[in-house]
Amino acid sequence: MAWFEQEVDHFGWEPVNGSTTWEHRYFLCEPKDTKKPANGAPRPIFFYCGNEANVELYVNNTGLMWENAGDMGALMVFAEHRYYGESWPFGTEEASSKREHLRFLTHEQALADYAHLISYLKDRLSLKDSPVVAFGGSYGGMLAAWFRQKYPHIVAGAIAASAPLLAFGAWDDEAYWAAVTRDFTPAGGCSASCVGTIRSAWTPLFSRGSTPAGRAELSRVFGLCSPLNTATDVDHLAQMIAMALDTLAMGNFPYPSTYLSDPGAPLPAWPVREVCSRMDAASATDELSLLAALRDGSAVLLNASKTLQCLEIPKDQSYAGIWDYQWCTQALPQESYFGRTGDKDMFYPFRKSKGDVDKHCLHKYGVVPSRSWIEESYGGVDGLLQSSNIVLSNGGMDPWSSGGVNATLSETVVSLWVPEGAHHLDLFFSREEDPPSVREVRKAxxxxxxQWVGQATGG
Known part of the structure; x- marks a missing residue:
């Protein structure tokens, strides 16, 4: 682990609170068996574009980098995204989260951080001619692709996994929850009845939620720490369950994993199948049985440790933390705001209007989203067609594939598909349980x- 004196504002010159810099965290890593590049060629740099979490999550899980850096003689850099983990531009989370300081939380500032860090490392380590390959998954995958588009003189190529680069503008956000639902069908290895059973359970939940006696019953059935007192509380319960099922779809990996759960509480292999096995135990004609099955199914995530005595409904109904600011400014996608229909998906009708979102963002941050900014900045498919050396991978089990680039655009902007893949499975360490499709995608x-390294070094 190391720290770098980073610029607070790459696009301005005035000090903020008397300072222009802050301490940016990154990890510099090298496998023990690292080879020297042949013929004296400069060693490449594998650069992970940190996204909305502690960067150690990516250090410990990005096997695609670790398993190939040694053979290619690469140095690995994992950069933390500003405002996440321990990288707070104003010293602490509390100070950095003040409304007047959040304006420096943009993806452009983060990319400039990465460009500045790479320039510093190349100079300090005498790696001036080293080609840089960017890696990232989810938002990190978006950053990796945009890094290549915006800084092609710094980044030779990008591996952008599960990157919803098209989840903007006219994109139909209802497609996201339809993709979540697909995991719970026979296409995801589940029973033919699972989706229908989950869909049926919402009716008794909301009908009971309309009366004090019904809310008391729901509080008991779901084992809540605090009673449901209002219809809004019931909406929050439903949202908690929907978001749990969403997370399980993203984490629908073929082996036990803690990537999307607490470190001491791994999700089981194919966790969505476990949800459906619990839903299948319900009687379709018994409302309490349906509710109990919905409780038990969502507990695959919500009580993954099997130690909780009661469930606490999160106060943050965006389920986004500080990422909510990035939604409220540049409309970086957050599924808790996406629409649900109840027929295209297995959930219940839900829609936040633009007015509702604007009101929320104004109240919380004093801003409204710039919904066209990302498309105007990068051009979607048209912009990618003007770029090169980008691999865009997506998986059939990953809801975010609904906003991804799922067709090859040119010889050098290539789409790779993992039918059994959940959220950026291809970036993880190789496992015996990996399906053949992800092994082939990793090879590609x-x-x-x-090829990118060879092009950049003349090899």
Missing amino acids: EVEAIR
């Missing part, structure tokens, strides 16, 4: 990286 990604 490594081949692309070798």
Whole structure:
């Protein structure tokens, strides 16, 4: 782990609170068996574009980098995203989260951080001619692709996994929850009845939620720490369950994993199948049985440790933390705001109007979203067609594939598909349980990286 004196504002010159810099955290890593590049060629740099979490999550899980850096002689850099983990531009989370300081939380500032860090490392480590390959998953995948588009003189190529680059503008956000639902069908290895059973359970939940006696019953059935006192509380219960099922779809990996759960509480292999096995135990004609099954199914995530005595409904109904600010400014996608229909998906009708979102963002942050900014900045598919050396991978089990680039655009902007893949499965360490499709995708990604490095070094 190391720290770098980073600029607070890459696009301004005035000090903020008397300072222009802050301490930016990153990890510099090298496998023990690292080879020297052949013929004296400069060693490549594998650069992970940190996203909305502690960067150690990516250090410990990005096996695609670790398993190939040694053979290619690469140095690995994992950069933390400003305002996440321990990288707070104003010293602490509390100070950095003040409304007047959040204006420096943009993806453009983060990309400039990465460009500045790379320039510093190349100079300090005498790696001036080293080609840089960017890696990232989810928002990190978006950053990796945008890094290549915006800084092609710094980044030779990008592996952008599960990156919803098209989840803007006219994109139909209802497609997201339809994609979540697909995991719970036979296409995801589940029973034919699972989706219908989950869909049926919402009716007794909301009908009971309309009366004090019904809310008391729901509080008991779901084992809540605090009683449901209002219809709004019931909406929050439903949202908690929907978001749990969403997270389980993203984390629908073929082996036990803590990537999307607490470190001491791994999700089981194929966790969505476990949800459906619990839902299948319900009687379709018994409302309490349906509610109990919905409780038990969502508990695959909500009580993954099997130690909780009661469930606490989160106060943050955006389920986004400080990421909510990035939604409220640049409309970076957050599924808790996406629409649900109840027929295209297995949930219940839900829609926040633009007016509702604007009101929320104004109240919380004093801003309204710039909904066209990302498209105007990067051009969607048209912008990618003007770029090169980008691999865009997506998975059939990953809801975010609904906003991804799922067709190859050119010889050098390539889409790779993992039918059994949940959220950026291809970036993780190789496992015996991996489906053949992800093994093939990783081979294609490594081949692309070798080509980019060769092009950049004349090899």
